[in-house]
Structures are given as structure tokens and as C-alpha cells.
Amino acid sequence: MLATGSALEFRDVVRSFPQRGGADLVAITDITFAVRSKEFVAIVGPSGCGKSTILNLTAGLDQPTAGSVHVSGEQVKGPNAHVGFMLQKDLLLPWRSIVRNVEFGLEARPVSRKERRERALSELQRCKLEAFANHYPYQLSGGMRQRAALARTLAIRPDIVLLDEPFSALDAQTKMLLQKSFGQTIAESGVTTLLITHDLAEAVAMSDRILVMSDRPGRLIEEIHVDLPDRNNPIARRSHPRAGQLITRLFELLKLDERVA
Ligand SMILES: Nc1ncnc2c1ncn2[C@@H]1O[C@H](COP(=O)(O)OP(=O)(O)OP(=O)(O)O)[C@@H](O)[C@H]1O
Ligand SMILES: [Mg+2]
Known part of the structure; x- marks a missing residue:
């Protein structure tokens, strides 16, 4: 059962894309989650598992094949002023x-x-x-x-800000400084945030909760509560003794030791 009054809800969402001369490509399936107002949620998962698809559906730039997406209690039918989208390229x-x-x-x-x-x-x-x-x-x-x-x-x-790998093109130190300044700005502005990242330390440093996805068709396989203090200070969080354990858990869930690039 989903919480009422959530900033964002996905209810049994499926998105598949027709492919020429073949079966539909199921990008995501069975996606159900809710995000509370002002919560910061990170989504991690293998390349092609449907992370950007989730953001496109939230922004109303795309529509689900089945299920529904709700922002501030209203079903998303198209682009709207409740949602702000920021991509990797500025x-x-x-x-x-x-x-x-x-x-x-x-x-x-x-x-x-x-x-x-x-x-x-x-x-x-x-x-x-x-x-x-x-x-x-x-x-x-x-x-x-x-x-x-x-x-x-x-x-x-906006009520919700969507960040699709916003720091991935930056060098390691600029990235950490930017995580800190984004963390502070986001906390001050009180928006709800959905962050997609391939950087597991970034997910732990910045979020309240991490949704972990499987390979395509993308499903949610685990939800990790980041029970660390200082959400608006990602640099301090990185050196917290429990941060390493959370990163290791993500590493295992994503089976990174079994993958090749
Ligand atoms: N408009 C589209 N038409 C056809 N297929 C699409 C479309 N958008 C996405 N897909 C397919 O859906 C799957 C999920 O794509 P998506 O971009 O959401 O993945 P992602 O998790 O963001 O990947 P990455 O980590 O590489 O950015 C991919 O196989 C992609 O090719
Ligand atoms: Mg993507």
C-alpha cells in the first residue's frame, strides 16, 4: 500500500518500446514506489535498465505502457510545472x-x-x-x-527535481565539491529530489534512500535506507564509518565483480 500525500508515486508501471520486426523491448516492469515530500532518493542500476525512462515518465515526457505515475497526487499526463529536469549536459x-x-x-x-x-x-x-x-x-x-x-x-x-547523472562529466574533486553545493542548495530549497547515478559513493553521500534496479527489464530489487547523518554535507558523509558498508552492499546487489565493461 502506498502512502497517501506522496510527492511522487509509481504504481505498477511498465514501459515497453515497439521494435521493428520483433517483440517489444520491455525497458521497465513492475515499478512501484513512492517518494515523500523533501525526500532525496537515488536510483542506481546497470546501464540500460531504465533509469532515464523513470525520469522521463516522472517529467511527463513519456507515458507508461501500463500503470500510472502521480506527482503531488495528480496523474502525470504530460510535461508540467511541478517537475524540473536537469541533465548531464547543462x-x-x-x-x-x-x-x-x-x-x-x-x-x-x-x-x-x-x-x-x-x-x-x-x-x-x-x-x-x-x-x-x-x-x-x-x-x-x-x-x-x-x-x-x-x-x-x-x-x-518545482516540487520535484530530477537529476540524471549531473556530475558524471566532471573530474573527481569538482564532483565532490559540486555534490556538496547541490546537497546544500537542495536542502535549503526544500524540493523533493530523484537522482540517477552510476557512482555508488555519490548515491550514499547524497540521498535518504537508494532504489536499486536489476538488468533490463528493469525492476526494483532493493531499497536501501541511508541512515547516515548530515544529508546536506555529502563530503562529511563519505568518511562516515558506515558509508563503506552501504557502498559494499550496493556493489554486491549490482554484482559488479561479475560484470565486464
Ligand atoms: N524512445 C525509446 N525508443 C526505444 N527504446 C528506448 C527508448 N528509450 C529508451 N529505450 C530503451 O529502453 C532501455 C532503457 O533505457 P534508459 O535510457 O532508460 O536506460 P538507463 O538505465 O538510463 O541507461 P544508462 O545508464 O545507460 O543511461 C534501453 O534498452 C533503451 O534502449
Ligand atoms: Mg540514462
């Missing part, structure tokens, strides 16, 4: 300044020009980028660009 528009990039998502909404600017600047401040508001994307480092992309995602004031 997708900042090179010809717009950073503040105008952050404003971009608000332009299609009934928000005045003045309020648009105020919101964009306050999100930039929260992401510690206010000094770069008038810079252009090419003038920012990779980590700063990802922070700007997060500011843009938060500026629409």
Missing part, C-alpha cells in the same frame, strides 16, 4: 548571460519581467553564482555551469 544557451539563462524557463510562464529577474538572481545567490550573473556560459567552469543549470531548474519552483 544545456545552457551560449548566447545568453547566466542570469538570462536562469530566466529562460520562466519566460513561458505568467511571471512579470521584474519578478523573473528577482527570482533568477535569488536562485543564483543560493547557488553562489551571483557574481557571475552577467557572464556567459563559456566564461564559467564545468562545475559552475552545472550550478547555473541547477539554478535554472529551481527558478521554476
Whole structure:
């Protein structure tokens, strides 16, 4: 039985894709889970198991073949303002300044020009980028660009933020610093978060709960509660004595010692 009042619910979701001249490809099946408001949930699983499919369904960019997806109690029928989506590539528009990039998502909404600017600047401040508001994307480092992309995602004031491998293109140290700044910004803004990552230490460092998926057709095989303190300080969490045990458990569930790249 699912909790009522969840920020997000998947109920018996299946997504299969027709294939030319063959049986349908079942990407995910039997997916049922709920996410509480303000909870931070990570999803890990082998490549091709349907992680991005879950995010696309949450964002309303795709529809389930069977079952249903509910955001804030309403069934998702298409893209909507409750959900903000951030991809691995920052997708900042090179010809717009950073503040105008952050404003971009608000332009299609009934928000005045003045309020648009105020919101964009306050999100930039929260992401510690206010000094770069008038810079252009090419003038920012990779980590700063990802922070700007997060500011843009938060500026629409979504209930849920979807992060699809947001740090995977960055070097190891930038990645850790960015996990910390995302952790703080997300905790401050009070959004519900769904993070996809291949980095098991990142999942443990950042989330309240980790959903582990099987190979395709992707199913949920385990749910791990990350009972560590300091969710908004991923760097501190990494050195917590229990962090290593949780990572080892994920490693076993994903059978990493039996796989080849
Ligand atoms: N629009 C589509 N049409 C056909 N097949 C698709 C489509 N989208 C996804 N798939 C297939 O569904 C499966 C799951 O894809 P998905 O991108 O969700 O996996 P993933 O877990 O995000 O993988 P990765 O870790 O490599 O990003 C894959 O086999 C993929 O080829
Ligand atoms: Mg993916």
C-alpha cells in the first residue's frame, strides 16, 4: 500500500518500446514506489535498465505502457510545472548571460519581467553564482555551469527535481565539491529530489534512500535506507564509518565483480 500525500508515486508501471520486426523491448516492469515530500532518493542500476525512462515518465515526457505515475497526487499526463529536469549536459544557451539563462524557463510562464529577474538572481545567490550573473556560459567552469543549470531548474519552483547523472562529466574533486553545493542548495530549497547515478559513493553521500534496479527489464530489487547523518554535507558523509558498508552492499546487489565493461 502506498502512502497517501506522496510527492511522487509509481504504481505498477511498465514501459515497453515497439521494435521493428520483433517483440517489444520491455525497458521497465513492475515499478512501484513512492517518494515523500523533501525526500532525496537515488536510483542506481546497470546501464540500460531504465533509469532515464523513470525520469522521463516522472517529467511527463513519456507515458507508461501500463500503470500510472502521480506527482503531488495528480496523474502525470504530460510535461508540467511541478517537475524540473536537469541533465548531464547543462544545456545552457551560449548566447545568453547566466542570469538570462536562469530566466529562460520562466519566460513561458505568467511571471512579470521584474519578478523573473528577482527570482533568477535569488536562485543564483543560493547557488553562489551571483557574481557571475552577467557572464556567459563559456566564461564559467564545468562545475559552475552545472550550478547555473541547477539554478535554472529551481527558478521554476518545482516540487520535484530530477537529476540524471549531473556530475558524471566532471573530474573527481569538482564532483565532490559540486555534490556538496547541490546537497546544500537542495536542502535549503526544500524540493523533493530523484537522482540517477552510476557512482555508488555519490548515491550514499547524497540521498535518504537508494532504489536499486536489476538488468533490463528493469525492476526494483532493493531499497536501501541511508541512515547516515548530515544529508546536506555529502563530503562529511563519505568518511562516515558506515558509508563503506552501504557502498559494499550496493556493489554486491549490482554484482559488479561479475560484470565486464
Ligand atoms: N524512445 C525509446 N525508443 C526505444 N527504446 C528506448 C527508448 N528509450 C529508451 N529505450 C530503451 O529502453 C532501455 C532503457 O533505457 P534508459 O535510457 O532508460 O536506460 P538507463 O538505465 O538510463 O541507461 P544508462 O545508464 O545507460 O543511461 C534501453 O534498452 C533503451 O534502449
Ligand atoms: Mg540514462
